[in-house]
Amino acid sequence: xxxxxxxxxxxxxxxxxxxxxxxxxxxxxxxxxxxxxxxxxxxxxxxxxxxxxxxxxxxxxxxxxxxxxxxxxxxxxxxxxxxxxxxxxxxxxxxxxxxxxxxxxxxxxxxxxxxxxxxxxxxxxxxxxxxxxxxxxxxxxxxxxxxxxxxxxxxxxxxxxxxxxxxxxxxxxxxxxxxxxxxxxxxxxxxxxxxxxxxxxxxxxxxxxxxxxxxxxxxxxxxxxxxxxxxxxxxxxxxxxxxxxxxxxxxxxxxxxxxxxxxx
Amino acid sequence: xxxxxxxxxxxxxxxxxxxxxxxxxxxxxxxxxxxxxxxxxxxxxxxxxxxxxxxxxxxxxxxxxxxxxxxxxxxxxxxxxxxxxxxxxxxxxxxxxxxxxxxxxxxxxxxxxxxxxxxxxxxxxxxxxxxxxxxxxxxxxxxxxxxxxxxxxxxxxxxxxxxxxxxxxxxxxxxxxxxxxxxxxxxxxxxxxxxxxxxxxxxxxxxxxxxxxxxxxxxxxxxxxxxxxxxxxxxxxxxxxxxxxxxxxxxxxxxxxxxxxxxxxxxxxxxxxxxxxxxxxxxxxxxxx
Numbered sequence: 001x002x003x004x005x006x007x008x009x010x011x012x013x014x015x016x017x018x019x020x021x022x023x024x025x026x027x028x029x030x031x032x033x034x035x036x037x038x039x040x041x042x043x044x045x046x047x048x049x050x051x052x053x054x055x056x057x058x059x060x061x062x063x064x065x066x067x068x069x070x071x072x073x074x075x076x077x078x079x080x081x082x083x084x085x086x087x088x089x090x091x092x093x094x095x096x097x098x099x100x101x102x103x104x105x106x107x108x109x110x111x112x113x114x115x116x117x118x119x120x121x122x123x124x125x126x127x128x129x130x131x132x133x134x135x136x137x138x139x140x141x142x143x144x145x146x147x148x149x150x151x152x153x154x155x156x157x158x159x160x161x162x163x164x165x166x167x168x169x170x171x172x173x174x175x176x177x178x179x180x181x182x183x184x185x186x187x188x189x190x191x192x193x194x195x196x197x198x199x200x201x202x203x204x205x206x207x208x209x210x211x212x213x214x215x216x217x218x219x220x221x222x223x224x225x226x227x228x229x230x231x232x233x234x235x236x237x238x239x240x241x242x243x244x245x246x247x248x249x250x251x252x253x254x255x256x257x258x259x260x261x262x263x264x
Numbered sequence: 265x266x267x268x269x270x271x272x273x274x275x276x277x278x279x280x281x282x283x284x285x286x287x288x289x290x291x292x293x294x295x296x297x298x299x300x301x302x303x304x305x306x307x308x309x310x311x312x313x314x315x316x317x318x319x320x321x322x323x324x325x326x327x328x329x330x331x332x333x334x335x336x337x338x339x340x341x342x343x344x345x346x347x348x349x350x351x352x353x354x355x356x357x358x359x360x361x362x363x364x365x366x367x368x369x370x371x372x373x374x375x376x377x378x379x380x381x382x383x384x385x386x387x388x389x390x391x392x393x394x395x396x397x398x399x400x401x402x403x404x405x406x407x408x409x410x411x412x413x414x415x416x417x418x419x420x421x422x423x424x425x426x427x428x429x430x431x432x433x434x435x436x437x438x439x440x441x442x443x444x445x446x447x448x449x450x451x452x453x454x455x456x457x458x459x460x461x462x463x464x465x466x467x468x469x470x471x472x473x474x475x476x477x478x479x480x481x482x483x484x485x486x487x488x489x490x491x492x493x494x495x496x497x498x499x500x501x502x503x504x505x506x507x508x509x510x511x512x513x514x515x516x517x518x519x520x521x522x523x524x525x526x527x528x529x530x531x532x533x534x535x536x537x538x539x540x541x542x543x544x545x546x547x548x549x550x551x552x553x
Contacts, residue, residue: 074287
């Protein structure tokens with residue numbers, strides 16, 4: 001590697017890294033400036049005691065958990081069934097799960113609003129509970145590509161056929177096989193899909209805003225327009241949550257590698 | 265075992281996929297089809313191409329044009345910078361241990377579009393942002409006045425989008441760079457090629473499908489981004505997702521079917537970009553076994 005290439009490499013890398021570091025630095029610095037002249041945590045204290053923050057944040061957390069449960073209930077049996085009985089269908093199922101990356105979220109929710117309005121055959125947007133449900137379905141759809149890929153990768157590492165036959169010969173039904181044999185074996189994969197889903201749902205804006213639900217994303221956007229420092233403190237919190245989720249994914253992946261290495 | 269029982273069981277095997285099929289039909293396929301059909305209907309439900317023709321009226325063409333320009337600019341810069349960073353860590357210009365944390369970071373940042381990202385850039389390049397104030401106090405440079413840069417503009421949005429575009433590029437192109445065999449470079453050198461010739465005649469032609477494919481993916485990624493744009497510019501910048509957002513909220517175009525047509529246009533553009541990505545990826549994988 002020539003000196004010239006080395007220097008270029010360093011310049012490009014440092015340029016890139018400072019591009020990533022500066023906004024995070026700027027954001028954190030700004031969020032601490034609520035008190036004139038000194039750095040303080042005033043903005044954070046204010047935001048944490050804001051009842052609307054508490055309400056929207058817990059709403060989004062609840063939404064994320066519901067989404068994860070729905071995602072697991074739909075993806076795990078499907079990926080399992082495809083691996084076990086219909087391997088030829090795998091490319092098609094995988095293609096469908098990737099569609100939410102192709103069709104913009106705003107288009108999907110547009111379809112929901114028109115398809116499930118009060119005068120339709122399935123008037124989900126007519127009631128609060130129905131809209132909540134629709135939002136959870138929407139999030140499950142958005143998380144589908146990540147969840148499916150995570151679970152399918154997990155299933156690849158275990159012998160689905162043998163495990164199923166062993167469980168069946170011991171008299172287990174499908175629910176037992178899925179819940180007590182397959183799921184524990186792909187738990188690490190499910191967890192990494194779940195953390196990613198959590199990170200996506202917590203800050204999601206488009207679906208929640210257009211379905212008019214009191215979620216964290218729209219709240220953040222709304223107070224951004226009329227509060228000076230609080231939205232920046234909130235953004236720091238949102239960044240921290242995303243980072244924590246991604247850190248947990250790394251951790252679970254690493255743990256799984258260790259257990260697998262030990263098993264061998 | 266004969267094949268007869270399998271044939272008899274085949275219709276029932278489908279049932280295992282039924283929950284999945286019902287779910288994606290109801291919450292992915294049908295809503296999308298509804299939009300696509302609506303784009304070709306008039307108010308009474310009869311078939312028409314008028315909506316697509318009407319896309320060429322008012323502010324719609326300009327919003328598509330700005331969206332496409334921002335997507336192209338952020339995809340091109342994202343490819344360029346991401347490629348540089350990936351190359352720096354892959355070819356050993358910088359210490360090897362940097363690579364793993366960079367990949368982890370890229371995994372996070374590529375998923376981090378949205379409202380908080382907009383605030384991070386406002387806090388940095390906004391009117392009272394960290395960099396803005398620093399430049400003004402220490403160098404007397406006013407971003408907006410002297411450099412013509414505003415975070416609420418075309419370039420402001422492009423610079424913000426780069427925060428998730430560059431990491432996506434790094435994530436996708438690094439495996440491709442790792443697939444470049446040492447032997448190819450050595451073979452080129454033995455034949456007397458300079459470094460520039462190697463890149464120009466060997467490495468770049470091999471990487472070309474990957475590069476172009478990733479460009480298409482980054483383009484689609486930027487084109488569909490809604491939250492960052494709305495939180496950053498409000499309705500100051502007239503891009504397609506913002507206009508569609510306003511249309512869904514309050515029918516600002518005064519014609520619901522024109523809204524469908526706008527959404528249909530978005531699907532067409534992101535679909536073309538994604539098909540291009542998949543096709544080029546398949547071509548690129550020939551070399552990366």
